[in-house]
Amino acid sequence: MIRPVLVLTIICSSVLSYHQYRELKCSTPTNSIRGGPDRAECHLVLKEEELETGRPVPTGLGCWQEEHDGEEREYCDIVCPKSHTVFISFIDQGHRACFNFITYQIEKRNDEHVLWRSGKCLNSTVNYRIGCKFDDPFDTQFKSDNEIFAHLRARVRKV
Numbered sequence: 001m002i003r004p005v006l007v008l009t010i011i012c013s014s015v016l017s018y019h020q021y022r023e024l025k026c027s028t029p030t031n032s033i034r035g036g037p038d039r040a041e042c043h044l045v046l047k048e049e050e051l052e053t054g055r056p057v058p059t060g061l062g063c064w065q066e067e068h069d070g071e072e073r074e075y076c077d078i079v080c081p082k083s084h085t086v087f088i089s090f091i092d093q094g095h096r097a098c099f100n101f102i103t104y105q106i107e108k109r110n111d112e113h114v115l116w117r118s119g120k121c122l123n124s125t126v127n128y129r130i131g132c133k134f135d136d137p138f139d140t141q142f143k144s145d146n147e148i149f150a151h152l153r154a155r156v157r158k159v
Contacts, residue, residue, distance in 0.1 A: 017133040017135060018133070018134045019131060019132065019133050019134070020046070020132045020138050021047040021049065021050045021089070021129060021132070022044055022045065022046060022079065022080065022129070022131075022132065023044070023045040023128065023129050023130070024042055024044055024115055024127070024130065025045065025127050026041065027040055027041060027125045028041075028123060028124065028125050031125045032123070032124060033094065033095050033096050034096040034120070035120025037123065039122060039123055040122060040123060040124060041059050042060065042074070043056055043057055043061070044056075044078065044079065044152075045057065050129065050131065055145055057079075057148070061149060061152045061153065062076055063075065063076040071119070072118065073117065074116065074118070075107075075114045075116045076114060076117075077113075077151075077155045078130050078132070079151070079152070080113045080130070080132035080134075081112050081113075081151075082135075082141065083132040084133055084134070085132070086106055086113045086130065086132050087106075088106065088115075088128055088129070088131075089131045090127075091126065091129075092126055095126055096124070097120035097121050097123070098117065098120075098126045099121075102119075103119040103120065103121035104116065104118070104121050104126075115130065
């Protein structure tokens with residue numbers, strides 16, 4: 001009798017994960033969804049639950065530009081370090097300039113995840129909702145938002 005309980009306990013503990021959500025909000029002065037003349041500015045919103053309002057990160061903090069195969073990309077750290085699963089759960093409908101795998105995508109770099117944008121998506125207003133799943137509670141990595149902000153400042157300097 002003890003053996004089935006032990007197996008069930010092991011299975012339940014291995015599927016337990018802690019989730020968090022992020023929203024990356026990028027906007028242009030004209031709110032164009034087609035890729036206008038102005039560069040979008042992005043800011044990250046940290047969320048415990050997917051549909052809550054969340055806590056905003058200062059605009060531009062954690063984002064930087066790089067060249068990739070002759071193409072300009074903007075990368076934004078989405079603060080999901082050591083997460084085992086990261087996914088885009090939502091992007092604005094009817095978008096005309098941002099297409100998954102072509103002008104935006106989540107990329108894993110070491111233990112971190114970033115979202116990159118390129119092409120007309122750089123000059124487009126768009127909102128992404130991103131889910132992160134962790135093996136351990138997120139607050140074991142960062143005790144406060146100030147620690148997260150310091151991480152984002154240091155992240156950009158490393159690149």
